[in-house]
Amino acid sequence: MNVAVGAGPDVDTRLRVYRMMLEARRFEEFAHQLFLEGLVKGTSHLGIGQEAVAAGFAAAMRADDLTFCTYRGHNHTLLRGAPPGRLMSELLGRSEGVCGGKGGSMHLTWAPTGAMGSYAIVGAHLPIAVGSAWAAVERGTGQVAVCFFGDGATNIGAFHEALNLAVVWDLPVVFVCENNLYMEYTPIGSVTAVERPAADRAAAYGLEGLLVDGNDPDAMYETASDVIARARAGGGPSLVEAVTYRHGGHSRADPGTYRPDEEVRQWLARDPIPMYRARLAGAGASEERLEEVDQSVEAWIEAAVEEAKAAPEPTVDSIATEVWADGGSRWRN
């Protein structure tokens, strides 16, 4: 990995990042549990194992920065400030869900804190993030747009169009490829012309190819801080490839059996959460403080799950609302 990690962030920041990862992990474990109970329907794509990317970036972003992510975006939306009970309610299709039950797992959005959407057509959100960064420059807001996508997205046209335009217009946008080695079932390496699907393409757009250990929260946080600061200072876009791994299958229909046992075992041994907890314990965070975080996240997730379970079902009169800005759906007089 070519990004060096220095002494690392201070203990308070690290504890914050640890807490964020744990929140994302527990949120998704419960989302899975509620699916098994028949309460979460449809599909969902868990980011369990990839939390260091989401937490490292979210911790480094400014409150008004903008996040764009994929259908594997529970963690990003949560960590950018979506209320957990309402986020879980959305997975349950309830009316108090963040999208009123109209979005579902693949479209989680919480615009009030800059979680500008989860996009389920591979690659679509890269140019959208570019546009939001363009508006940030024109309006002088100082915002940075951060766009997360999978390794598979590097082979779709929108990736290349977005990178080129972002560089040509010199926009404050950070592209973050979460390279979890697989698309749905097919290894990215078997369908890609270069070894590093994002980093090796950076040179084509005059960018540095930043390759980071996506299971190392400190490396993610420091990389994020660097590229975001550069973007905010007018230094233009960056492309980061964070190498990581999803513990489970692509979606919940997928047991992930196409992956070699040994590979899975090695990556599970590099689970970012226990690794980070151990690192923090050896770097000045007392067991007491870590324990406090663990317990408080337990209480936090229980409250969120209770809230979601108790949330009302949507009523059918919401079906035809919010197609248009007038709140309705009329297309004729």
Place this chain on the structure above:
Amino acid sequence: MAELITYREAVARALAQEMERDDTVYLIGEDVAAAGGVFKTTPGLLERFGERRVRDTPISEEAIIGAVMGAAMNGLRPVAEIMFSDFLATCWDLVANQIAKTRYMTDGQVALPLVIRTANGGGVRFGAQHSQSLENWAMSVPGLKVVAPSTPRDVIALMAASVRDPDPVIFFEHKGLFASRGEVPDGELVGRLGEASVVRSGSDATILALAAMVPKALQAAHELSARGIEATVVDLRCLVPLDTRTILSTVAETGRVFTVEENPRLCGWGAEVVSIIAEEAFYDLDSPVVRITTDHIPLPASDILEDATIPSVARIVDTVIRSLD
């Protein structure tokens, strides 16, 4: 005071009117800035509003449409040009899956006040990939407003309405009309989306038309008049929202309806309009509704073939006379 200007001049005038009024209105697209547009619909805007607000893009339709979507989410009211409407196929994900659905999927959290302008339609011998009339693509997707003006005045009034509209609008400018002239009044001009215009009144038949088919329908009505048939001609102007009230009231007056559609037959806008008439005005009808459309074929390039394909004045006249016999 009124002035005679071309349809293409009206585009630049409309954009200038809105950019002058609101400094969050931006224009991007291929060749729109320095070159003034490949159809010369945007000359002078770069000089007047500067290179930040009028900007050339790479040939990246997904990036262009993604950029206006993201910008609209973050405080601008951007206008994108897609050079030929046929090219919408290259960025249809952004248009149909993203822009059209975002407000609904986020339950109103994200508004997208943006306009996608595009040169549409045939009659210019460009062949099947640069001549399509694609209003029905946009019309079939919930969440998009669809505008297709036929006169310079409506270009200005409806462009202003589209830029000011809080929802995404696909604005079809007809290539075959760019050189046509019409009167526009002095001063600011702002129309309303969803209002059809009854451009001629007659009691024997209603002819519903859009964009370049409007002048043809008017010419046909003129020739029919010489043969004792008086037709009402309605310029729909907007497909979404659709002014069904005007359509149904003219049907009630004439009892006979013809659509004139430049699009290929299947699922053209007329099919939807006719089904509304059948459901809601069946007993007002004195004869079957007739759709006059392009055949269900890709458009040929040769002038002889193209002219025989797109509905012509003669075909409208003949069809109406035969149906009324």
